[in-house]
Amino acid sequence: MPENIVIIGAGQAGAQAVQSLRAEGFTGPITMVGDEAYAPYQRPPLSKAYLLGVFERARLFLKADTYYAEAGCELILNTSAKAIHRAERTVELTDGRKLAYDKLLLTTGARVRKLRCPGADLPGIHYLKTIADVDGLQAVFQAGKRIAIVGGGYIGLEVAAVGAKRGLDVTVFEAMDRLMARAVSPQLSAFYAAEHEKAGVKLKLKTGVEAFEGDGKVQRIIAGGQSYEADIVLVGIGVVPCDELAVHAGLASEDGIVVDQNARTGDPHVWSAGDCTRHIGREGHSIRLECVQNAIDQAKHAALAMVGKPKTYSEVPWFWSDQYDLKLQIAGLARPTDRLVLRGDPASRKFAVFHLRDGAVAAVEAVNAAPEYMIGKKLVAEGKTVAAETLADLSIPMKQMA
């Protein structure tokens, strides 16, 4: 009897695992369970081209409709896993079914962090994580409407950019003193703040949200002691890992299901990959990554380990964000203590910030600067030392530094 594999969570990591398991020669049955109505789809376009309305829904899906059947993967949608019974190796589903597994992969992803304050449950307050979320937002996302965006991170700012383009009146409320504070350097924050203001977006930094008010639906947002009128509210204040299933089954979680560099949990029959996990990163620190790169690469490594060909996961994390005509590409994980080196002039809207740690390139943030990003990523992977003066010198092509 060939072994059978059950995958809980039908997102980017789950879809990648199915593809990689088959590519690595696994021939047994695969069952993938997802709690949304849709087969695995790409989330990055949701806050960008899909919200803008220039990217039809069918294009979001990661595989052709026929793929799962052809790949011998049973797809169970609109269904969650209720419990894992590790001793008997079964997963209990919300529809009452029980699935037996030889190997289990948890790709449960993350869910949006909810704002807790008076009025937070009023209709008209949106979050953005799924197709259904965007469809709900689309219906009211119209020119002239006033949208209050809570959170100046990637999601909030991508929606702000789309909103400004579509003619909405956009205000962003951010509790920290700069935009994308968790993700980018102060230089990038300042650059993006100026770009958003140029596009007519009002930024309220160091302004925490205290409450929402309205009669039957949200009409005002109270922030920093002031009241602002709003027709729509979009909250983008991060995500939390979906680890409850693992925790209830007695698997370790520390703000993320704990896995090793082969995506293994503490149970030899259970693996986990993607946003829901915490692992020891290539720099030796425990990290939780929320990105497409981690979903793809960790799922590939989980698949390799599941078929008995384990390989250490040590890929360089990379991220991107599209706001207006600016393509932000980041490789590596920056730290506040890194030495920052600017290459190019931000005024030209094409530049990069390199992060040096002990002389070596540890991360790169590139805006409309593909060579800086591509070579930078390579330098990070190799831990290469490059002099700050060389990095900053535009007369020296990036290719010479590789």
Added chain:
Amino acid sequence: MTAKYKVTYIEDSGKAHTIDLAEGWSLMEGAVKHLIPGIDADCGGACACATCQVYVAPEWNAKLPPRSDMEETMLDFAPDVRPTSRLSCQLRMTAELDGIVLNLPRTQHA
């Protein structure tokens, strides 16, 4: 119903795959959704990874829009780049491209 047109992808080994692709979709998307080996497209079409390189047969090249600056610079980092190289995420299906033939490189990772 969106019109659909034919695309043929030829692997480095010579194996050909012909699919139907809806107008407006990128030639990368067609390959990824139909699991054509040889197109990775890790970024999903954001022109952020240079892993969807194809070689376009000369008779089709004239029907394509020219490379953008972004595509040009990203291609600089793809392996085995030739004058006929394009990033397939930047190419949209149109009626004019019905029947287009794309050759795939041996690998997408330099």
